Amino acid sequence: MLITEFEELDKRYRANLINSVSGFKSANLIGSINQKREVNLAVFNSVVHIGANPPLLGFVMRPLTVPRHTYDNIKETGYYTINHINKDIYKQAHLTSAKYNKEASEFEQCGLTRQFLSGFKAPFVEESIIKMGIKYVEEHHITANDTKLIIGEIELLVCPDAYIKEDGYVNIEEAGTVAITNLDAYHKTEMLDRLPYAKL
């Protein structure tokens, strides 16, 4: 099938279609906190590698037409955490996308445990095996649809030694990290190959 008239598609159909075709997505929970020490936790499938030196990650924030606690908290404190979603917690992680009243945090309402580590300001997810403390660096407003790219620097990385190989490669598959397609499908993986540096 060849599709070109995207504006003529049913809105939900189009959302599923376009959210599927970018390929597999990273599965992360972003933890944040405001000045009143109210914590927030939200699933994000748009975390992307920006660079290794300095260590930078980006993620895409949807338009600020409704309250976005993650964004507000990051702007307020300058810090957040990125926590891998693994096979044991993907159902709880997915629940963070539900609508909440603000009486309790997503941590409690989804059955995940907030964890403060090593003096880092923002909360981690205890059940995540691989997790990072991030310092906000810069943001870019995407004119085409009012989204934002948020960029931060990794200040702290937690990862069990067993998953870090001799050359620095982290086997996130062994750690049970999952991948996402669309907004709702979770996948485990099986490594086909780790290929040598490409030479002809």
Next chain:
Amino acid sequence: MLITEFEELDKRYRANLINSVSGFKSANLIGSINQKREVNLAVFNSVVHIGANPPLLGFVMRPLTVPRHTYDNIKETGYYTINHINKDIYKQAHLTSAKYNKEASEFEQCGLTRQFLSGFKAPFVEESIIKMGIKYVEEHHITANDTKLIIGEIELLVCPDAYIKEDGYVNIEEAGTVAITNLDAYHKTEMLDRLPYAKL
């Protein structure tokens, strides 16, 4: 292990470490062409969903300190293609990251077939099952490390009917699309679950 002193790590160790911890990455080949009709093909693991309406995808371009044919071609013509890497072509796709002389294109040197479709200006990969024709929309210069986020609109999507479900979800796993970790590891997937819209 808790790591905080990233600048003290060996350069290659740090590159592997940081490239691993963002989570699973999309696996795509970007096809482009210049005004002289010289084609280019390069593997990218940073394609990210920006929005469904209009249908927008982004990807991260490394610093322009060495020639970047993909970038130059996109700026010259305004069009490019994004082609899913599947289980049957990941080894060829990985080879596009090797250094080439410019006598032949990466298509020929890697054993992939250029395909022109439906009057679209940029070349597709015939062996890709899911592929998109993209029109350049905007770019953002990331100050922290001189990379760029390039954003484009999907003008054309090719995907066999069999993989498009009734609600628009595309089962890219059935289509054999792979995921990447680091810059060199390719993974097939197994769906754990497609979860309903989150409600408490």
